[in-house]
Amino acid sequence: MNARTLAVERAPLLAVENLVKHYPTRRGWRAGPPVKAADGISFDLEEGETLGLVGESGCGKSTAAKTLLRLIEPTAGRIMLEGTDLARLPAHRFRRYRREMQMVFQDPYASLNPRMRAGDIVAEPLRNFGWDNSDGPARVADLFGRVGLPADAMRKYPHEFSGGQRQRLGIARALALRPKLIVCDEPVSALDVSIQAQVINLLEDLQDELKLSYLFVAHDLAVVRHISHRVAVMYLGRIVEIGPVEDIYARPRHPYTRALLSAVPKVGGRGKGERMLLKGDLPSPANPPSGCAFRTRCPFARAECAERAPQLSGDGAHRVACHFADQIA
Numbered sequence: 001m002n003a004r005t006l007a008v009e010r011a012p013l014l015a016v017e018n019l020v021k022h023y024p025t026r027r028g029w030r031a032g033p034p035v036k037a038a039d040g041i042s043f044d045l046e047e048g049e050t051l052g053l054v055g056e057s058g059c060g061k062s063t064a065a066k067t068l069l070r071l072i073e074p075t076a077g078r079i080m081l082e083g084t085d086l087a088r089l090p091a092h093r094f095r096r097y098r099r100e101m102q103m104v105f106q107d108p109y110a111s112l113n114p115r116m117r118a119g120d121i122v123a124e125p126l127r128n129f130g131w132d133n134s135d136g137p138a139r140v141a142d143l144f145g146r147v148g149l150p151a152d153a154m155r156k157y158p159h160e161f162s163g164g165q166r167q168r169l170g171i172a173r174a175l176a177l178r179p180k181l182i183v184c185d186e187p188v189s190a191l192d193v194s195i196q197a198q199v200i201n202l203l204e205d206l207q208d209e210l211k212l213s214y215l216f217v218a219h220d221l222a223v224v225r226h227i228s229h230r231v232a233v234m235y236l237g238r239i240v241e242i243g244p245v246e247d248i249y250a251r252p253r254h255p256y257t258r259a260l261l262s263a264v265p266k267v268g269g270r271g272k273g274e275r276m277l278l279k280g281d282l283p284s285p286a287n288p289p290s291g292c293a294f295r296t297r298c299p300f301a302r303a304e305c306a307e308r309a310p311q312l313s314g315d316g317a318h319r320v321a322c323h324f325a326d327q328i329a
Contacts, residue, residue: 011083012044012045012046013045013046013047013049013081013082013180013181013213014044014045014068014079014080014081014181014213014215015044015045015078015080016041016042016043016044016068016077016078016079016080017042017077017078017080018040018041018042018076018077018078019038019040019041019042019064019067019068019074019076019077019078019079019087020036020038020039020040020041020074020075020076020077021037021038021060021063021064021067021072021074021075022034022035022036022037022039022075023035023037025286032286033286033287034286035284035285035286036060036236036237036285036286036288037060037063037064037237037285038060038063038064038067038074038237039060039236039237039238039285039288040077040237040238041064041077041234041237041238041239042239042312043232043239043242045181045213045215046213047180047211047213048207048211048212048213049213049214049229049230050207050213050214050215050216050227050228050229050230051214051215051216051228051229051230051231051232052216052217052218052224052225052227052228052230052231052232052245053065053215053216053217053218053231053232053234054217054218054219054221054224054231054232054233054234054260055219055233055234055235055260056219056235056260056282057219058282058285059234059235059236059237059282060234060236060237060285061217061234062106062185062186062217064234065103065183065185065215065217066103066183066185067079068101068183068215069098069101069102069103069183070086070087070094071103074087081097081100081101081181084097098177099125099129099177099178099179100179100180100181101179101180101181101182101183102125102173102174102175102176102177102179102181102182102183103174103182103183103184103185104167104170104171104174104182104183104184104185104187105170105185105187106185106186106187106189106190107190108163108166108167108169108170108190109158109159109163109166111170112158112166112169112170113158114157114158114159115157116157116158117154117155117156117157118144118149118153118154118155118156118157118158118161118169119140119144119154119155121158121169121173122140122143122144122154122169122172122173122176123136123137123139123140123176124173125173125176125177126139126140126176126177129177139176140154140176141154143172143175143176144172146172146175146206147168147169147171147172147175147202147206148168148202149165149168149169149172153165153169162195163190163191163192163195164191164192164195164198164199167187167188167191167199168199168202170187171187171199171202171203171206175206175210178210179212180211180212180213181212181213181214181215182212182213182214182215183214183215183217184203184214184215184216184217184218185217186217186218186219187199187203187216187218188200188218188220188223189218189219189220196223200223200226200227203227204227214227216228221260221261221264222264224245225245225249228245229244229245230242230243230244230245230248230317231243231244231245231248231249233248233254233256233257233260235256235293235294236282236283236285236288236293236294237285237288237293238293238321239312239321240254240256240257240294240312240320240321240322241253241254241256241257241312241318241319241320241321241322242312242317242318242319243314243317243318243319243320244317244318247317247318248318249261251318253314253318253320253322253325253326254294254320254321254322254325255276255294255298255299255300255322255328256278256294256297256298258276259276259277259278262275262276263275263276276299278297279297279299280296280297283296289306290306290307291304291305291306291307291308291309292305292306292309292310292321292322292323293309300324300328302323302324304323305323309321310322310323
């Protein structure tokens with residue numbers, strides 16, 4: 001699959017700066033160590049760009065995605081949408097920005113109201129934001145057409161659709177308010193492979209047509225490679241590598257990224273390099289290792305890795321958080 005490219009000529013649509021989400025815990029009557037689901041994440045997103053966010057289950061990628069839309073309230077950090085810090089806005093002022101950012105959820109059935117007809121599900125955001133009733137039905141019909149659903153599907157209930165059709169319905173609902181940014185949280189993981197390809201192609205077509213920006217959260221690296229312009233790799237609440245998709249896949253510089261890519265199945269068993277196995281399990285985000293959080297599983301770890309946490313650095317768009325990236329690449 002070919003890497004996607006994007007010409008950038010303006011300020012980013014979204015700029016996330018040191019985003020933190022810690023969950024408090026208790027040990028009996030005392031406060032316990034916080035669960036550091038997101039621990040200082042920074043990235044930006046251009047108009048018309050897709051940023052893939054990847055990592056193991058439990059690394060915090062879905063938490064980070066939902067925090068951007070304030071479905072989960074951030075602990076600290078800035079979420080700058082076209083220069084406005086959404087993290088600091090009170091609820092009554094943040095409401096108007098909700099129409100600019102929408103979400104497509106992982107489970108297309110659980111995210112739809114089973115008691116509502118499909119047409120009403122797509123029309124609900126329009127009603128919530130006071131759209132003219134005379135324009136609403138035409139808008140809903142247009143959305144069904146854009147996502148490849150027939151007009152008579154508007155009278156059906158969610159259980160009458162297939163999994164792929166339900167995800168198309170979720171995409172239509174996300175498009176209803178004409179957003180600029182859509183957060184896709186594992187949007188094809190529950191679908192068959194052939195249906196995954198159809199939904200991914202639909203998302204790409206909609207992006208080209210409507211100039212949408214996507215934050216695409218996934219664990220399937222083949223899917224991420226196909227749809228993304230850039231990729232950010234998360235480990236234990238932090239981004240450890242970020243860069244253009246062709247650089248990340250051809251020249252991964254962080255040991256964790258190399259391990260993830262080495263696990264991607266090769267067609268016919270062909271492919272360069274050997275499988276890089278990680279030792280141990282993902283540490284608890286309530287008790288992460290000192291220094292570099294990946295050091296307990298890293299085959300290249302040294303004494304310095306336990307003493308201080310590496311920061312994202314590098315020349316150009318490809319940055320990595322590893323003390324010895326240049327020596328082990």
